[in-house]
Amino acid sequence: MRRTLVPAGAASWWRRRPGAEEEAVGGLEARPKAPHARVPVPPEAKAPPLTYVESQMMSWWRDPIVKDGSTGKVAFGYMWGPVGIVDAEGRVGGEVPKPGSRWGTPSDPARPEPSVRRTPYSIAGLVHLLALAAAVTGTALTWESQPLGVSLATGLAAALAVFGLGLVVSSFLGRTGFGTIFQVVVTAALLAGAVALPEKITTEWTRQTWTPAAVSAVEPRYDLGAGVGTLDLSRLSVPEGTTVTTAVDVGAGKLEVVVPENVVVKLHALVGLGDVQLPGEAADDIDVSPDRDETRTLNPPAGTEPAGTLDLSLEVGLGQVEVTRAAS
Incomplete structure (x- = not known):
């Protein structure tokens, strides 16, 4: 196959080569070639x-x-x-x-110099000082006449209003930074916490002790706004088959109840945030948690002469309830 293609290709090239037509016609005059069109040459590229x-x-x-x-x-x-x-x-x-x-x-020498933007002066320090003054003033004006939560909420609301006014002013005059925004967030969080405080928590921290000597002297309810309240029932003699009912409500602090050794105690303790400690538990066993609700029946120790029943309803908004038995 190769031997056939090679001679055929050579013969085809020989017939198509330049000047093949003139050689084929012999002595005939060569035809004049048509003039080629002149193509314009682009200018030489320069850097x-x-x-x-x-x-x-x-x-x-x-x-x-x-x-x-x-x-x-x-x-x-x-x-x-x-x-x-x-x-x-x-x-x-x-x-x-x-x-x-x-x-x-x-x-261009006539071109003006670029203008330099002047940074406005900071008013954050002044805003913080005014907010602190507003918080102290609002709290002081309501400290004696309102519960703790209302008094704190008044001062914090005044501080938050000053922060808001400062941010509005800074959009026209001066500037405030990230610290002011952070203080606004913290103040708002504290305000929410102050509003959530129970109204029974007062601004005065006191120590109160109740010691009824007889069943007839036991009041149906004892109240304390904030502080340490002690209900001492150790000298109370409750006859068998008799039930004495009372309740104690403390807004914030500690409530201590001492019961006689030989009585049966039906206890219902409710603590918003804090701890409940009952007889027989270690003094250092403190478990602080929200919404503590304990309902127990505490029987007297074995070998004790039986007596009557104490029905206690104890409530503390923020703090601790501690129930102990009197020693014989």
Whole structure:
């Protein structure tokens, strides 16, 4: 197959080669060739004119390398660093920048200098001071006449109002930063906590002790706003088959109840946030948790002469309830 294709290709090329037609017609005159159209040649490409020249502050990594391998101060087109201005004829028109300057002389001498934006002065310190003064004033004015939660909420609401006014003023005059926003968030959280406090918690911390000596002297209810309340029933003699009912309500603090040794105690203790400690538990066994609700029946120790029953309803909003038995 190869032997057939090679001669065929050679014969085809021989017939199509230039001048084959003239050789085929023999002595006939060669036909005049049609003139070729002249295609315009584009101008020779030239490098763009240099617009920057090298300054006096050169470094090894910016020095261009010439053909002989050395570095020299030649014109180049860096777009950063201090530069001068080159006109169309290659002459330097701008001043050589001083050492330490960042940019060269602008091309337009009439161009105005860029304006510098002045940062407004901070009013955050003044806002914080006024908010603190408002909180102290609002709390002091209501401390004697209102519960603790209402008094604190009044002062915190006044401080929050000052913070809000300060933020509004800072949008027109002065400025405030992240610290002011953080103080607003903290104040709002404290305000929510103050509103959640029970109204029975007063601003006065007191110590109160109730010691009824007889069953008839036991009041149906004892109240204490804030402090330490002690209900001492150790001297109470409750006959068998008799039930004595009473309740104690403390807003915040500690409630201590001492019961006789030989009585049966039906206890219902409710603590909003705190601990309940019953007879037989270790003194250091304190478990603080929210919404403590304990309902127990505490029987007298074995071998004790039985007596009557005490029905106790104890409630503390924030603090501890402690029930102990009197020693024989």
